[in-house]
Amino acid sequence: MSTNPALAMGLAVAFALGLGGCATQGEGPETVPPPAARPAVGTATPSFPATPQGERFADRPWDDPNSPLSRKLIYFDYDSSEIRQEFVPLLQTHAGYMAKHPQTRVTLEGHTDERGSREYNLALGDQRAQTVQRFMLAEGVQADQVATLSFGEEKPAAAGHGEGAWSQNRRVELAY
């Protein structure tokens, strides 16, 4: 594992950026799914193979509040999956990083506000995530680096039944 050249390069970049050593074991974003009440007959496979053990200690610039990569949320207009102009530079920053770090994996989580029907919102969240995915692929990210996952309106970031909450809930989260 430690001979993985991409990993070695990632580590080198991390140290060059002064980011090495800040990650600690156990705070990775790969949360363990809760056990199901009644396990499925066939268990679902994760979207991506597990991260190589050593990489957990590697660079995680998106966890550094001073890095532009720490901004992992982009917001959408109502019933729209178009990327707003103001979020293009941020997505380019993420895509640029990922294109340079082909071992990096990200899941684009699409969300909507609570208005309208739940399944339409599940589809809308999927379209938002796929729009961001297409943008990143066009910026040089490899297809196997990006997965999409829509939660529709099921996981609001903000509670409440007004535009204040809704505007925060219409989002794609980049989950590295």
Added chain:
Amino acid sequence: MNRLILPLLTLLLTWVGQVQAQLTIEVTGGVEGAQPIAVVPFGAADGAIPPLDVGAVIAADLARSGRFKPMPTQDMLATPHAAAEVDLRDWRLLGMQHLVFGNVSPVSGGFTIDYGLLDVFSGDQLLGASRQTTGAGMRYTAHRIADAIYEKLTGQPGVFSTRIAYVTDQGTGGRVTLRVSDADGFGAQTIVSSNEPILSPAWSPDGQHLAYVSFENRRAAIYVQDIGSGRREPVASHPGINGSPAFSPDGRSLAMTLSKGGSPDIYVLDLTTRQLRQVTDHLGIDTEPAWSPDGASIVFTSNRGGSPQIYRVSSGGGPAERVTFENDYNAAAAFSPDGNSLALVTRVNGQFRIGLLKLGGAGPMRIMSSGTLDESPSFAPNGSMIIYATHHNGRGVLAATSVDGRVSQRLSQDSGEVREPAWSPLVR
């Protein structure tokens, strides 16, 4: 003193626990103009105490429908348990139109319930029958008797013995649970529970299975579960969304939304051969398939025209035709059991409400609800009511309204949200 209070407290806590798990139904409109009916408390053989007040269950069912106004039992002058014991003059004086009587007798392995329905003015006996049941099955049998009475008096099958599937949510970080309860809110049974979202329960036509979407593995998958045994299997876990399951009327196929092809489209899975067939193919969103009762066509929500609208396609595929033209948001359509109408989510003046649309261009859409975030309409299997999700005092509850607009009910839990109702089919 303490020796008395502790068991009482335990009893009370047990009772409260049960109440929280069940739906409470309030009639919020419709008793005006309801038919007066007397449901006499059912008799029992000497010394045999039935496990259930059958007459009370029947009376509560009829009252909840909003079409009947059962007489309070304390106002009754007599309690006949057979047609021969009825003095029609008493009941005419009390203004009753109909009278229900009955008797519960223990037999080996269970009970026999004899019952009858009388027209108080003509004296005709409209119904007279006998049903075998068990202690555990007595509530269901009482609902079946209420169904028979309702059908005799209204000409429409009763739905008191049907069930309702719904999703409950205990709030942020709480568990999401898919439940099934009797149509009167009793007997709530947990189908599946998870810390991740569960949505879109759909009944099989035989009422034995539920399909639903669960994120329990941190991604969407569609499961089909046998309600009786709890056994289940995943039937769709493709990349992207796996949503909107809908059983075909013959129960052999499951329509669903998958985005594995790049955008959400409608597919039909043959549940026997596991062959998957794509029905729609569009760059925009196609979702929320609903089969026409004859299985020939599928309506679905699509934003291909710029805003979500309902379209119709042959279930074999082919070109889709637009169905809705009023309002700029129409989604989540459900067919009425006769196939002539759609209940759907529509936006009127910025409010999301339940609309009822007659197919074939007959008249404007009728607005059936008055909330701001109403969703998930589902028809009762006799077509008389539409159940949907709404908010009351800031909390997610269910509401049901009769298609004729006369009757409305609210179904809520003591705590947490209730949403995504799906009314079971009639199973005879």
